[in-house]
Amino acid sequence: MKILVINGSPKREKSDTMHMTRAFLLGMQDSGDVQITTIHAIDRHVEYCTGCFACMNNGGTCIHNDDMRGILEEILTSDVLLLSFPLYCYGMPAPLKALIDRTLPLSSMAMQKVGDRYEHVGQADFSHLRYVMICGCGFPNSKHNFEPAVAQFRLLFPHDPLILTVPESPMFNVPSADVVTKPRLARIREAGKAFAEAGAVPAELMNEIGSPMIPEEVYAAIVNGERS
Numbered sequence: 001m002k003i004l005v006i007n008g009s010p011k012r013e014k015s016d017t018m019h020m021t022r023a024f025l026l027g028m029q030d031s032g033d034v035q036i037t038t039i040h041a042i043d044r045h046v047e048y049c050t051g052c053f054a055c056m057n058n059g060g061t062c063i064h065n066d067d068m069r070g071i072l073e074e075i076l077t078s079d080v081l082l083l084s085f086p087l088y089c090y091g092m093p094a095p096l097k098a099l100i101d102r103t104l105p106l107s108s109m110a111m112q113k114v115g116d117r118y119e120h121v122g123q124a125d126f127s128h129l130r131y132v133m134i135c136g137c138g139f140p141n142s143k144h145n146f147e148p149a150v151a152q153f154r155l156l157f158p159h160d161p162l163i164l165t166v167p168e169s170p171m172f173n174v175p176s177a178d179v180v181t182k183p184r185l186a187r188i189r190e191a192g193k194a195f196a197e198a199g200a201v202p203a204e205l206m207n208e209i210g211s212p213m214i215p216e217e218v219y220a221a222i223v224n225g226e227r228s
Contacts, residue, residue, distance in 0.1 A: 001028070001032070001033070001034045001035070001079045001080065001196070002034070002035045002037070002077065002078045002079045002080070003025065003028065003034055003035065003036045003037070003078065003079065003080040003082060004037050004039070004074050004075060004078040004080070004081050004082065005021060005025070005036060005037065005038040005039065005082045005084055006038075006039045006041060006071075006081070006082070006083050006084070006096065006099065007021070007038060007039065007040045007041065007084045007085070008041050008083065008084065008085030008086070008092055008093045008095060008096030008097075008099075009040075009042075009084070009085055009086050009093060010042045010093060010095065012040045012042065012043070013040075014173070015084070015086060016086060016136050016138075016169040016170050016171075016172045016173050017084050017085060017086050017134060017135060017136040017166075017169055017172075018084055019169075019172035019173070019181075019185065020084075020134050020136060020164065020166055020169070020172065020185065020188050021082065021084040021134050023185040023186070023188040023189045023192065024082075024132070024134060024164070024188050024189065024191060024192035024195075025082075025192060026189050026192060027188070027189035027190060027191060027192020027193035027194070027195075027196065028080075028192045028193065028195065028196040029192075030189070030192070030193045030196075031192075031193050031196035031197045032196065034196070037074060037078075039071060039074070041093075041095035041096045041098075041099050042095045044067040044068075044071065044095075044099070045066045045067045046066055046067055046068050046071075046095070046098050046099050046102055047064040047066050047068075047098075047102075048098055048101070049098070049101040049102050049104060050063070053104075053109065055104055055105035056104060056105070056107060056108050056109045056120070056123070057108075057109060059123065060072075060105035060106070060123045060124065061105070062102065062104075062105050064102075068099070068102045071099065071102075072103065072105060072106065075103070075106075075126070075129070076106075076124055076125075076126055078129065079128065079129065079130065080129070080130050080131075080132060081129055081130070081131050081132070081157075082131075082132040082133075082134065083096065083131075083132070083133050083134070083153070084134045084135075085134075085135055086135065086136055086137065086138075086169065087135055087136070087137035087138075087145065087146065087149060090145065090146075090147075090148040090149060091148055091149050091152065092149065092152075100156065105123065106122055106123060106124050106126065107120035107121070107122055107123060108120060108121050108122070108123045114158075119158075130161075130162075130199065131153075131157035131159070131161035131162070132161065132162045132163075132164075132195070133149075133150075133153045133161060133162070133163045133164070133165075134164045134166075135149055135163075135164070135165050135166070136165075136166045136167075136169025136170075136172070137165070137166075137167055137169060138168075138169065138170050138223075139167055139168075140167055140168055140212055140216035140217075140219040140220050140223075141167050141212055141216050142165055142167050142210055142211075145167070146165040149165075150163055150165065162195055162200070162201060164188065164191065164206070164209055164210070165210050166184070166188075166209060166210060167210075167211075167212055168212055168213050168214065168219050171213060171214075171219075172185070177213075180213040180214055181213065184209070184213055187205060187208055187209055188209055190205060191205055191206070191209060
């Protein structure tokens with residue numbers, strides 16, 4: 001199984017969210033042989049999409065000659081596309097959003113109705129791909145925080161994607177918080193194994209992963225105390 005991880009955090013491997021992603025990948029490795037490729041969006045030369053639609057009218061060729069051509073090839077030859085990113089202004093960090101905008105060459109201008117919405121007809125076959133989103137945020141709970149990013153991901157990848165959202169994620173980079181972060185990472189590893197083996201994660205496990213690691217008011221007090 002070939003897994004392509006696109007890390008949207010400018011912090012690269014030091015990203016809070018990447019702690020969760022690495023645990024999830026370990027779980028996938030527990031289930032069998034996997035090949036993992038990680039792309040840090042911040043390190044790639046990806047020009048902004050100009051909205052000219054040249055790529056959608058001429059077989060997928062973009063006007064920009066940059067790293068995106070190779071990234072599209074990586075996407076199409078992978079089995080799992082995993083987007084790992086921290087929540088920035090209720091969405092993706094800018095380097096990742098720019099990269100996602102440039103996946104436009106995978107689609108054509110033609111549209112088709114799927115269910116109750118219209119989608120662009122693909123210029124390439126990516127029906128084999130499965131999609132995972134792992135996102136952390138610095139707030140003490142998930143309510144009214146992750147919803148915009150989750151909605152966007154589901155619209156981008158509507159075929160039953162797996163979405164893990166975890167509040168209080170800055171604690172993953174705090175060694176003194178190991179007493180609560182290590183058990184959570186162990187549960188995320190279990191989720192990775194379940195996804196690799198069954199293509200889904202039990203609802204109870206999903207709910208546990210998405211819950212605060214320490215009481216919300218305690219976390220908020222700690223953050224406010226550090227910034228006072």
